[in-house]
Amino acid sequence: MAEKLLEVRNLKKYFKVKNGYLHAVDNVNFFINKGETLGVVGESGCGKSTTGRVVLRLLEATDGEILFEGKNIRTFNKSQLRDLRKEMQIVFQDPYASLNPRMTVSEIIAEPLLIHKLVKNKQELDKKVASLMSTVGLAERLYNAYPHELDGGRRQRIGIARALAVNPKFIVCDEPVSALDVSIQAQILNLMQDLQEEFGLTYMFITHDLSVVKHISDNIAVMYLGQLVELAPAKELFKNPLHPYTKALLSAIPVPSIKHKKERILLKGEITSPINPQPGCRFAKRCPHATDACTKQDSTLREISPGHFVACDCLEVIK
Amino acid sequence: MIKMTETQASVPTTPKKRSIWLEVFRRMSKNKMAMFGLAIIIILVLTAVFADVIAPYEEVAIKQNLAQRLQGPSAKHWLGTDEFGRDIFARLVHGARVSLKVGIVAVGISILIGGTLGAVAGYYGGKIDNVIMRAMDIFLAIPSILLAIAIVSALGPSLFNLMLAIGISSVPSYARIVRASVLSLRDQEFIEAARAIGASDFRIVTKHIVPNALAPVIVQGTLGVAGAILSTAGLSFIGLGIQPPAPEWGSMLSGGRAYLRYAWHVTTFPGLLIMITILALNLLGDGLRDALDPKLKQ
Amino acid sequence: MSKAETKELLNIKNLTIHYITEDGTVKAVNGIDIQLNRGETLGLVGETGAGKTTTALGILRLVPNPPGKILGGEIFFEGEDLLKKSEVEMRHIRGNKISMIFQDPMTSLNPVLTVGEQIAEVIQIHEGLGKQDAIEKAKKMLEMVGIPGNRHSEYPHQFSGGMKQRVVIAIALACNPQLLIADEPTTALDVTIQAQVLDLMNNLKKEFQTAMILITHDLGVVAEVCDKVAIMYAGEIVETASLEDLFENPKHPYTWGLFGSIPNLEEEVERLNPIKGLMPDPTNLPSGCPFHPRCPKAADVCKKQMPKTTDLGNGHKVRCLIYEGIVKA
Numbered sequence: 001m002a003e004k005l006l007e008v009r010n011l012k013k014y015f016k017v018k019n020g021y022l023h024a025v026d027n028v029n030f031f032i033n034k035g036e037t038l039g040v041v042g043e044s045g046c047g048k049s050t051t052g053r054v055v056l057r058l059l060e061a062t063d064g065e066i067l068f069e070g071k072n073i074r075t076f077n078k079s080q081l082r083d084l085r086k087e088m089q090i091v092f093q094d095p096y097a098s099l100n101p102r103m104t105v106s107e108i109i110a111e112p113l114l115i116h117k118l119v120k121n122k123q124e125l126d127k128k129v130a131s132l133m134s135t136v137g138l139a140e141r142l143y144n145a146y147p148h149e150l151d152g153g154r155r156q157r158i159g160i161a162r163a164l165a166v167n168p169k170f171i172v173c174d175e176p177v178s179a180l181d182v183s184i185q186a187q188i189l190n191l192m193q194d195l196q197e198e199f200g201l202t203y204m205f206i207t208h209d210l211s212v213v214k215h216i217s218d219n220i221a222v223m224y225l226g227q228l229v230e231l232a233p234a235k236e237l238f239k240n241p242l243h244p245y246t247k248a249l250l251s252a253i254p255v256p257s258i259k260h261k262k263e264r265i266l267l268k269g270e271i272t273s274p275i276n277p278q279p280g281c282r283f284a285k286r287c288p289h290a291t292d293a294c295t296k297q298d299s300t301l302r303e304i305s306p307g308h309f310v311a312c313d314c315l316e317v318i319k
Numbered sequence: 320m321i322k323m324t325e326t327q328a329s330v331p332t333t334p335k336k337r338s339i340w341l342e343v344f345r346r347m348s349k350n351k352m353a354m355f356g357l358a359i360i361i362i363l364v365l366t367a368v369f370a371d372v373i374a375p376y377e378e379v380a381i382k383q384n385l386a387q388r389l390q391g392p393s394a395k396h397w398l399g400t401d402e403f404g405r406d407i408f409a410r411l412v413h414g415a416r417v418s419l420k421v422g423i424v425a426v427g428i429s430i431l432i433g434g435t436l437g438a439v440a441g442y443y444g445g446k447i448d449n450v451i452m453r454a455m456d457i458f459l460a461i462p463s464i465l466l467a468i469a470i471v472s473a474l475g476p477s478l479f480n481l482m483l484a485i486g487i488s489s490v491p492s493y494a495r496i497v498r499a500s501v502l503s504l505r506d507q508e509f510i511e512a513a514r515a516i517g518a519s520d521f522r523i524v525t526k527h528i529v530p531n532a533l534a535p536v537i538v539q540g541t542l543g544v545a546g547a548i549l550s551t552a553g554l555s556f557i558g559l560g561i562q563p564p565a566p567e568w569g570s571m572l573s574g575g576r577a578y579l580r581y582a583w584h585v586t587t588f589p590g591l592l593i594m595i596t597i598l599a600l601n602l603l604g605d606g607l608r609d610a611l612d613p614k615l616k617q
Numbered sequence: 618m619s620k621a622e623t624k625e626l627l628n629i630k631n632l633t634i635h636y637i638t639e640d641g642t643v644k645a646v647n648g649i650d651i652q653l654n655r656g657e658t659l660g661l662v663g664e665t666g667a668g669k670t671t672t673a674l675g676i677l678r679l680v681p682n683p684p685g686k687i688l689g690g691e692i693f694f695e696g697e698d699l700l701k702k703s704e705v706e707m708r709h710i711r712g713n714k715i716s717m718i719f720q721d722p723m724t725s726l727n728p729v730l731t732v733g734e735q736i737a738e739v740i741q742i743h744e745g746l747g748k749q750d751a752i753e754k755a756k757k758m759l760e761m762v763g764i765p766g767n768r769h770s771e772y773p774h775q776f777s778g779g780m781k782q783r784v785v786i787a788i789a790l791a792c793n794p795q796l797l798i799a800d801e802p803t804t805a806l807d808v809t810i811q812a813q814v815l816d817l818m819n820n821l822k823k824e825f826q827t828a829m830i831l832i833t834h835d836l837g838v839v840a841e842v843c844d845k846v847a848i849m850y851a852g853e854i855v856e857t858a859s860l861e862d863l864f865e866n867p868k869h870p871y872t873w874g875l876f877g878s879i880p881n882l883e884e885e886v887e888r889l890n891p892i893k894g895l896m897p898d899p900t901n902l903p904s905g906c907p908f909h910p911r912c913p914k915a916a917d918v919c920k921k922q923m924p925k926t927t928d929l930g931n932g933h934k935v936r937c938l939i940y941e942g943i944v945k946a
Contacts, residue, residue: 043807044778058515085517098508102339102530111526112516146339151895159512166516181664182834186878186891193888208807211837215880215889238882252812254837256879258864266816267809271777349639 002033004067005170005202006055011064013047013054020276024050026226028064029301032170032219037196037203039217039234041210041249045274047226048206049093052172055204056088057081068170086116089163093175095155099147105158106143109133112165132161137191153184157191164195170202177212189216210253214238219307222246225274225282228301232308242310245283281312289314346610353606359599367415374409381405381564389582399584402574403564407588410566414589417567418596421482421551422544428486430540433493438532440494441501442524452498455491463488467550471559481560485550489543496539500532534611541604545597552593568593625696626795626828627653627676632690634668634675637683641900645671647852648690650926651830655795658822658829660839660860662875663849666896669832672849673798676830677715678707695795713743716789720801722781726773732759732784733769736791743792758787762817779810786818793825800832815841836879840864845932848872851897851907858933868935870912906938916944 013025025047032038040048053059055066057073066073073084092098099108109129112118119125130140136157147155156176163171173192177185193216195201207213213220213234220237222230222245230243241247248265267286274282280295281287287294291314299313347353366373374380384404392399398407440451458466470484504510505528513523552569554560561567563574568589575585629651636643646668653659661669674680676692678699692699694715699707711717719725727735736755740746746754756766762783764776773781782802789797802818803811819842822829831842839846840860847857848869856869867873874892894911897903903910909919919938927940938944 043809053511056515058511082517085515090512090515092508092512094508098512100509100513100527100531111513111518115517115519115522153895162512162516181896182878183664183874183892184895186880186889187893189880190888190891210808211880211882214882215886235885248809252808253882254811254815254835254841255882256836256840256864256876257883258840258861264812264816266813 002036004031005034005069006204007031007065007067008051008055009065009067011051011054011066012062013050013059014062017275022275023226023277024274025054025061026277027298028223028226028228030221030228030231032202032204034169034202035196035200036218037205037216039213039220040204040206040223041208041213041220042223043208043249043271045225045271046223047274048208048223049174051223052090052174052204052206056090056172057084058090082116086166087168088170088172089166089168090172090174091156091159091163091176093178095152095159095179096147098159099155101146101148104144104146105133105138105150108147108158109161109165112162116166118166128165132165135164135195136161151184152180153187156180156188160188160191160195164199167199168201170204172204172206174206175208176205178207178209185212192216210250222249225272225277227282227298227311228309229283229311230309231301236305236308240308242304242308242315243283243312244287244289248286289317291317343607343610347606350606350609352602353610356599356602356606359595360603363415363419363596363599366412367419370412370416373412374406376413379406379409380413380566383564389578389585391582392584398588399582401571401585402578402582407571407584410571411568411589411592414566414568414571415592417478417561417565418548418551419544421478421485422547424482425485425489425547425550426540426543428483429489429493429543430536432487433490434497434536436490437494437497437499438501438524438528441498442505442520442528444502444505448498451494455494458491464550464553467554468557468559471554476559476562478561481551481554484554485547488550489546493536493539493543496535497532500535501528504528504531538604538608538611541600541607545600545604548593548596548600624654625652626655626657626694627651628691628693629676630691630693632672632675632692633688634671634680634685635688636685643684643899644852644902645685645899646675647902649849649852649854651847651854651857653796653828653830655828656822656826657845658831658843660843660846661830661832661849662834662836662839662846664834664896666851666899667849668852668899669849670800673717673800673830673832676796676798677711677717678702679711709743712739712789712794713792714794715796715798716792716794718782718785718789718797718799718802721805722778722785723805725785726781728773731770731772732776736769736784736788739788739791754791755787758791759784761790761821762787763813777810779806779814782806782810782814783817786814786821790821790825790827794827797822797827797829798832799829801834802831803838804833804835811838818842836875848875851902852899853907853936855908855937856933856935859931862931862933866933868929868933868940869908869937870914870939871908874911874913906936914939914944914946918943 008028008030011025011028014021014023028051030038040051042048050059054061061074068088076084106129109132110125113125113128119128133140138154138157138161142150147158177188180188189212196203205213205216217234220232220234221228222243224245230237230241230246237246238250241250248267251263251265272282272285278295279298281299284290284294294314299311301309301311303309387400387404388402390396390400396406396408401407436451440448466488467484470487471480474480510523510527513527551560551567552572555567555569556573561570563570571589572586575582578585629649631648631650632646633648634646636645649672651659661672663669671680675687676699680687687700733752733755736758737748737751740751740754741748752769756769759769760766764780764783776784803814806814815838833839843860845857845859846863847854848871850871856872863872867876877890878892880889892911897907905920905922906924909915912919922938924936924938924941926934926936928934929940939946
């Protein structure tokens with residue numbers, strides 16, 4: 001039986017806005033096994049990036065539990081949290097904004113080592129930085145280069161090296177390849193898979209790109225407006241999507257192939273506002289199968305088959 | 320194992336760490352007006368540093384020689400003499416010392432106080448921000464020259480009090496600038512990245528925010544030196560600045576105004592010098608602003 | 618013969634556009650040929666810096682000058698060379714016979730004008746209608762792109778991203794152009810919204826018989842919308858073919874690399890097979906074939922000899938020494 005590295009229970013994150021509370025993450029439950037990758041997909045504003053940040057305590061959750069290796073990290077104090085940073089890391093979407101423009105490549109990679117005092121002296125630091133650079137495939141001559149002199153792919157490698165520096169167990173990858181060109185994107189995806197194998201890393205891989213998420217994930221969580229609507233093993237989700245939103249989402253992907261033209265489910269209507277949402281399924285307004293009952297109460301996440309969870313009360317009706 | 324091949328085509332090789340400021344200078348060197356301003360500033364600084372070599376202070380700049388009062392420009396006195404027979408050129412040279420010192424120290428004081436207040440307000444936000452910035456607003460409501468006059472009158476006219484007065488009166492503008500750039504930096508991903516690797520607030524502010532917020536402060540500081548020189552001249556003109564017989568551009572201007580009709584050179588040359596200095600500083604400041612603009616990067 | 622001529626809408630021959638800057642000459646577009654018939658849709662595919670957008674701006678003669686300069690070539694539109702037209706004549710063509718949709722719907726609308734006014738503006742300029750009539754037509758255009766006509770008096774910020782891109786499409790189609798250039802029209806949108814917009818564009822294209830150049834990096838989008846495809850690399854078109862030929866039988870090593878880089882939803886692949894290395898620096902392009910440093914098939918001769926265009930028949934053209942019989946496949 002696989003060991004759970006991270007488990008999230010009833011996680012909520014509300015932001016106070018002008019006319020109420022924006023429910024960015026609303027009652028989300030999931031877990032990630034050690035050494036596996038959980039892909040989190042959804043469209044902009046579905047709360048996937050917020051979830052990633054709340055899990056790392058870069059944002060404080062409104063309610064719920066975040067269990068990392070069995071301990072609820074929401075109760076951690078400042079010094080515990082500092083140590084936790086060595087275990088959990090993040091790779092950001094924008095390789096342009098996530099690197100300090102006034103620091104060189106080696107300074108950026110060295111910073112976590114210095115903060116956590118992981119090296120004893122300058123020589124050891126230089127050696128460690130050089131080895132991290134070669135691990136992520138950065139040429140040695142870039143040691144003193146500034147980020148703005150490099151292309152997006154190389155910058156993303158810097159961001160990955162910075163995350164790896166503290167030797168973490170768990171990395172939240174927030175759209176790490178979305179800003180990159182396809183050929184570079186493939187290089188980075190391969191690198192991340194290699195690193196996972198080599199260091200036994202666990203990933204939470206946040207993206208809006210469904211073909212990327214299928215390629216890299218063991219399990220996939222689909223989010224819609226702050227709620228987790230479906231969670232299943234990657235293959236199972238693509239073969240047998242159950243939630244009407246997942247179905248529509250999968251059918252909307254443009255496939256680079258002319259052999260097979262699939263039936264597209266076009267969604268109508270616009271997205272419900274996540275500010276002070278009414279109880280009930282958030283997807284009801286756009287759902288072709290919605291009934292009155294759907295707008296009355298929140299649907300709960302149920303396990304339909306082993307490992308396949310869906311939050312839709314009308315499943316049986318749809319079938 | 321991970322081995323990625325790299326094509327050599329597009330990558331600039333960087334053997335040594337190059338300073339960002341060197342790059343800024345390289346960009347600015349293309350701006351002729353800014354370089355002209357920089358040249359004048361350098362000449363002024365050198366003049367101030369070597370003032371004693373150019374003209375002995377006690378004998379030429381201070382000692383009165385009423386027999387030679389109000390003489391026009393000549394080979395002996397290049398820019399003529401003032402109402403006490405002192406050489407105007409020598410007094411301007413020594414005045415440069417005072418003016419530049421006041422300008423730089425006053426701006427230093429405002430950057431130190433204003434920058435810290437602005438950084439704290441911007442980084443922590445909320446109530447702290449509100450208290451600091453409202454205090455700054457109250458400050459801004461008082462004309463800065465009036466404020467400086469009030470401070471000098473209260474503390475008594477001396478060089479240090481003068482610098483303090485001018486420095487304090489421009490604290491709010493630096494606080495605002497620093498706060499604005501800290502606010503825009505605070506939400507940048509690299510700050511979040513620093514937090515994610517466990518950096519403390521102190522480290523984030525000093526290592527990540529301050530270096531990136533420096534550019535607008537430097538530009539404002541350059542322009543601020545010009546303002547401070549002007550304020551010194553103004554305060555000296557009304558008798559609250561540098562006390563006679565010490566040479567200062569503003570007090571020279573004020574001393575000569577009684578003789579404007581028949582000894583034009585006594586006021587003209589100090590006035591001209593003030594103007595050229597301010598112009599040079601402004602040209603340099605504008606040049607720096609363009610060179611530091613991140614949009615022009617790459 | 619005469620029939621073929623009337624079918625042809627756009628014929629670009631040997632177009633070359635460079636940006637001349639202090640740090641060197643950016644060779645953005647280097648002698649490209651594009652041929653497009655009425656009602657046809659061409660997908661222009663390539664990575665960042667391949668010269669796709671510059672090509673589009675070149676057709677409209679909107680390349681910022683300086684630093685950009687159209688150094689040579691011809692752009693025949695309805696049989697006339699656009700590069701020989703005066704600025705006044707061009708202004709009459711832009712937005713009227715050729716219109717363009719930009720990538721970011723958030724910034725291509727003016728925030729202080731209502732969407733109705735913005736659609737009406739184009740109509741007023743090119744069709745000489747009065748303000749009232751233009752607004753009426755603007756309402757019709759809005760309805761055509763699936764937005765209720767009575768929302769014409771709302772401002773852009775009151776619309777969502779997908780709706781804004783619909784408004785942009787309405788503006789572009791308001792004067793019933795012969796040619797629509799769409800620069801990454803759905804890249805900024807979410808997949809479900811992208812699906813709606815692509816669907817809309819497909820329908821409108823059929824309805825109006827508008828020819829389209831769709832600039833994108835997404836081969837999936839190309840498969841959905843295009844009739845033929847041109848693959849661009851380092852300012853050159855390395856391969857053009859009909860949609861079927863390109864997807865079933867790609868010829869250029871770069872095209873292979875593009876397909877190898879995309880995770881496939883249908884098949885299981887353990888590892889992706891990316892193109893090694895990076896896009897070349899456009900101020901300092903490699904000698905010979907610009908793709909040779911990244912090409913798995915490259916031979917020594919590729920470093921020296923610039924490949925010519927080889928016609929493989931049925932409109933399938935490729936620029937690679939393999940097909941000139943010089944390099945082994």
